[in-house]
Amino acid sequence: MRAKEIKFLEESFKKYYFDHFDLIHVPKRTSEREFGFQKFNSGMIRHMSLKDNKELHLLLMQNIPSDIYCSNAYYSFPNLPMNEKDWKEADLIFDIDAKDLHLECRSNHCVTKCNECNEVSKLSDYCPKCNSSKINIKSLPCKTCIEESKKEVFKLSNILIEDLGVEKKNIQVYFSGNEGFHVYVYESQFQQLGSRERAELVDYLMFKGTIPETFGMKKLKPNRSLFPEIEDKGWRGRFSKEIFGLKSKRSKIVSELISEGYSSFQKKLIDISTTIGAQIDPNVTMDIHRIFRLPGSLNSKSGLTKILCRDIQKFDPYLESSFLDENTVEIMANCPIEFKIKNKKFGPFDNENTTVPTYTAVYMICKNLATIS
Amino acid sequence: MITLGKDEIAKYPFLADAGQYLKDKGFTLQQFGIDPDLKLSIDKAFNRVQVSTEGKIYKSDLIDGEASKDFVLEREVFSFLLAIVLLKLTGMTTLIKRFALAEARRAEKYLEKDLANISDGSKKELAIRIIDDLFSIQIKEQNNHFIIPVSNYLQHSINFHEREWKLINRHVEKGFVFLTPHETVRLIRKELGNYITTKIFNAKTPTMISGFEEPVDKLISLSKKFVTHTITTGEYPPCIKHAIEVLERGENLPHSGRFMLATFLLARNQSVQQIAPLFKNAPDYNERVTLYQLNHLAGTSGSGTQYSCPSCEKLKTQNLCFAIPECDNIFNPLQFGKRRK
Ligand SMILES: [Zn+2]
Numbered sequence: 001m002r003a004k005e006i007k008f009l010e011e012s013f014k015k016y017y018f019d020h021f022d023l024i025h026v027p028k029r030t031s032e033r034e035f036g037f038q039k040f041n042s043g044m045i046r047h048m049s050l051k052d053n054k055e056l057h058l059l060l061m062q063n064i065p066s067d068i069y070c071s072n073a074y075y076s077f078p079n080l081p082m083n084e085k086d087w088k089e090a091d092l093i094f095d096i097d098a099k100d101l102h103l104e105c106r107s108n109h110c111v112t113k114c115n116e117c118n119e120v121s122k123l124s125d126y127c128p129k130c131n132s133s134k135i136n137i138k139s140l141p142c143k144t145c146i147e148e149s150k151k152e153v154f155k156l157s158n159i160l161i162e163d164l165g166v167e168k169k170n171i172q173v174y175f176s177g178n179e180g181f182h183v184y185v186y187e188s189q190f191q192q193l194g195s196r197e198r199a200e201l202v203d204y205l206m207f208k209g210t211i212p213e214t215f216g217m218k219k220l221k222p223n224r225s226l227f228p229e230i231e232d233k234g235w236r237g238r239f240s241k242e243i244f245g246l247k248s249k250r251s252k253i254v255s256e257l258i259s260e261g262y263s264s265f266q267k268k269l270i271d272i273s274t275t276i277g278a279q280i281d282p283n284v285t286m287d288i289h290r291i292f293r294l295p296g297s298l299n300s301k302s303g304l305t306k307i308l309c310r311d312i313q314k315f316d317p318y319l320e321s322s323f324l325d326e327n328t329v330e331i332m333a334n335c336p337i338e339f340k341i342k343n344k345k346f347g348p349f350d351n352e353n354t355t356v357p358t359y360t361a362v363y364m365i366c367k368n369l370a371t372i373s
Numbered sequence: 374m375i376t377l378g379k380d381e382i383a384k385y386p387f388l389a390d391a392g393q394y395l396k397d398k399g400f401t402l403q404q405f406g407i408d409p410d411l412k413l414s415i416d417k418a419f420n421r422v423q424v425s426t427e428g429k430i431y432k433s434d435l436i437d438g439e440a441s442k443d444f445v446l447e448r449e450v451f452s453f454l455l456a457i458v459l460l461k462l463t464g465m466t467t468l469i470k471r472f473a474l475a476e477a478r479r480a481e482k483y484l485e486k487d488l489a490n491i492s493d494g495s496k497k498e499l500a501i502r503i504i505d506d507l508f509s510i511q512i513k514e515q516n517n518h519f520i521i522p523v524s525n526y527l528q529h530s531i532n533f534h535e536r537e538w539k540l541i542n543r544h545v546e547k548g549f550v551f552l553t554p555h556e557t558v559r560l561i562r563k564e565l566g567n568y569i570t571t572k573i574f575n576a577k578t579p580t581m582i583s584g585f586e587e588p589v590d591k592l593i594s595l596s597k598k599f600v601t602h603t604i605t606t607g608e609y610p611p612c613i614k615h616a617i618e619v620l621e622r623g624e625n626l627p628h629s630g631r632f633m634l635a636t637f638l639l640a641r642n643q644s645v646q647q648i649a650p651l652f653k654n655a656p657d658y659n660e661r662v663t664l665y666q667l668n669h670l671a672g673t674s675g676s677g678t679q680y681s682c683p684s685c686e687k688l689k690t691q692n693l694c695f696a697i698p699e700c701d702n703i704f705n706p707l708q709f710g711k712r713r714k
C-alpha cells in the first residue's frame with residue numbers, strides 16, 4: 001500500500017474512532033487483559049495493558065491503529081512477557097469463518113491479485129497475465145456466506161445451551177468484520193480449562209472422535225434397543241434426527257444400519273459430522289493466550305466494524321457494520337465482480353476511475369482492489 | 374474434615390489421622406512391639422504390605438464392607454496404620470508406591486459399592502462427600518446416575534486414552550456428564566492413588582521401635598527381590614521402558630502400547646506367565662482376559678500365528694516412540710542394541 005492510501009485509510013479510521021467512541025469499550029476486568037494493536041504497514045505491538053475507556057480512546061486517537069486486539073484470557077500481569085503473565089482464566093471463544101465452510105459460492109466472489117504484476121482476475125491458482133503463482137486471494141463474502149455462517153452459530157449455541165449448560169445470556173455473537181462470527185461465552189464453568197480440555201470441548205461441539213458404540217452400534221451381536229431415539233437428549237437425539245428423520249422410520253433404518261455393519265456405521269458418523277457438528281476453528285478455541293479483535297473496532301481487511309449482533313437471524317453485515325461516511329472519493333478501481341454495501345451495488349470495475357462513498361472506497365482499498373486516484 | 378463412623382474408618386483408613394487414632398484408642402506404638410496380643414496387628418500390617426508388592430489387593434476381614442465385631446474393625450485400622458509405620462521405617466519408595474496403589478484399589482471397591490448402595494443413603498452420601506473433600510468434585514445423583522460438571526469431568530478424563538472416555542462419547546446434558554458408580558470411581562483412580570501416596574510420604578518417620586525390626590528387615594529384603602523382579606534393564610529401547618513405567622505407575626497404557634510391549638517381550642522369548650504380571654497395575658486389569666490376550670499374541674491359542682512387534686515407524690504414528698540417539702538406524706524396537714556401529 002502506498003502512503004497515499006494509508007493516509008486515506010488512517011483519516012477514515014480516525015474519523016470513525018472519533019465519531020463512534022460509544023461503540024468501542026474496554027471489556028470487563030480491563031486491567032487483567034492483554035491488549036495489542038497494529039498500525040497500517042507495520043508490525044504488531046502486544047503485551048500492553050489498559051486501565052479504562054479513556055486510555056483506550058487515547059490510544060486510538062494517538063496511534064490510529066489498523067487493528068486493535070484484546071485477550072480473552074485474564075492475567076495477573078498482562079503487560080509482562082507471556083511466561084510471566086500468570087494466566088488465571090479465559091472466556092470460551094469460537095471462531096466461525098465462511099472460508100472454512102467450503103461453500104460453492106466462494107469461487108464467484110473471490111478474486112486473485114498478482115503480487116508481481118498487480119493483475120486482478122477471477123479466482124485462480126496463478127496470474128493469468130504473467131503466470132506467477134505469487135498471488136493473493138481476496139474474498140468479498142456474499143449473502144450465502146453470511147447465512148451459512150449463521151447456521152453454524154445456531155448449531156453451536158444450541159449445543160452450548162442444551163448440552164454444556166451455558167446460559168443464553170452469557171453467549172454473545174459478534175460479526176468479525178470480514179467473513180464470519182466470533183462467539184463469546186462468559187462466566188461459564190469452563191473459564192479455567194486449559195488447552196487440552198478445550199480441545200475436548202471442540203471435539204464435542206464438532207462431533208469428532210465418536211465411536212459407534214455411543215450410538216448403539218456394536219461389533220458383535222448388535223442390539224436394536226441400544227440405538228438412540230429421536231427424543232433423546234444431546235448427540236444421541238441429534239444423531240437420530242439426522243439419520244432417522246421421523247420416529248416412524250427408526251425401525252427400518254436401524255435394520256439397515258445393522259446389516260450394513262460396523263465399519264460402514266463408523267464411516268457414517270464421520271460423514272455426518274460436518275452436517276450436525278458445529279464448524280468452528282479448533283485452534284482458536286484451544287489457544288488460551290490469543291488476542292482477538294476488540295468489539296467495536298474496525299477490521300482492516302474490510303473497514304467494517306466488529307459488531308455485536310443483537311438479532312443474529314436478521315443480521316446483515318453490509319447494512320449494520322458499515323459505519324464510515326457517505327462523502328465521495330475518487331478511486332482507481334480494479335475488481336471484476338459486483339458487490340453490495342448499504343443496499344447499493346458497486347462494480348464490476350475494470351481498472352477505471354470512479355467516484356464512490358468513503359465506506360466503499362475503504363472497503364476496496366482494504367481488499368487491495370483500488371487505489372486513490 | 375469428615376467425621377467417620379467405625380466401619381467407615383476401616384474402609385477408608387487413609388482418612389484417619391494416624392497418631393490421633395492410636396492415642397484415642399489409648400495405644401502407643403511401643404505397646405504394639407511388646408504386647409503379644411497387639412503384635413498380631415504387626416503381622417497383619419506386614420501381610421498387608423507384602424500382598425501389595427505382589428500386585429494384589431489385601432483381603433480384609435470386613436464382611437461385605439461391614440466389620441462383624443468391634444475388635445476386628447479396630448485391628449483392620451491398626452494394620453493399615455502400622456503398615457505405614459513399617460513402610461516409613463523401611464524407607465523404600467517402591468514399596469510405598471505399590472502399597473498406596475493397592476490401598477487405592479481397595480478403597481475404590483468400597484467407594485463404588487457405597488455409591489451404588491440403594492438401601493443405605495448415608496453410605497452413598499459419605500462416598501459423595503469423600504470424593505468432594507479429597508478431589509473437589511461435586512457429584513449429584515440424578516435418575517440412577519451420578520452427574521458431575523463437564524469441566525470437572527474433562528480435568529480428570531483428559532489423561533485417559535480410550536475413546537469411550539472422550540466427552541463426545543458420554544451422555545452430556547445441561548452442563549453435566551452422566552456416570553455409573555463404577556465410572557465415577559474410575560475417574561478419580563489416579564488421584565486416589567496420589568492422595569494415599571502423598572499422605573504416606575508426608576507421614577513422620579518414627580525412630581525404630583523395638584519389636585518392629587524383624588518385619589522391617591523382611592520388607593527391605595522383600596523389596597530388593599522385588600526390584601530385581603521388575604524387568605527394566607538397560608537393554609530395552611526407550612519405547613518399551615516407557616511402556617513398563619506407565620504400567621508400573623498404575624496408569625493406563627493404550628491398547629497399541631500393550632500390543633507393542635507384549636509382542637516385544639514375546640519376541641525376546643519371555644513367556645506369557647512372565648509377562649502377565651506386568652499388566653497387574655493396569656487400571657482395567659483382569660487376569661483371565663490378560664492371559665487370553667497374551668496367549669493370542671503368542672500364537673499359543675486361536676489362529677496359532679505369533680504377532681510381531683510393530684515397526685518404529687508405526688510406533689511413531691501411535692505416539693509410542695521416544696527415540697534416543699541409540700535408536701538411530703533401527704527400524705524395529707527388537708533391533709535395539711544389536712546394531713550399534
Ligand atoms: Zn501477474
Ligand SMILES: [Zn+2]
Binds near residue numbers: 103105106109143
Ligand atoms: Zn459466498
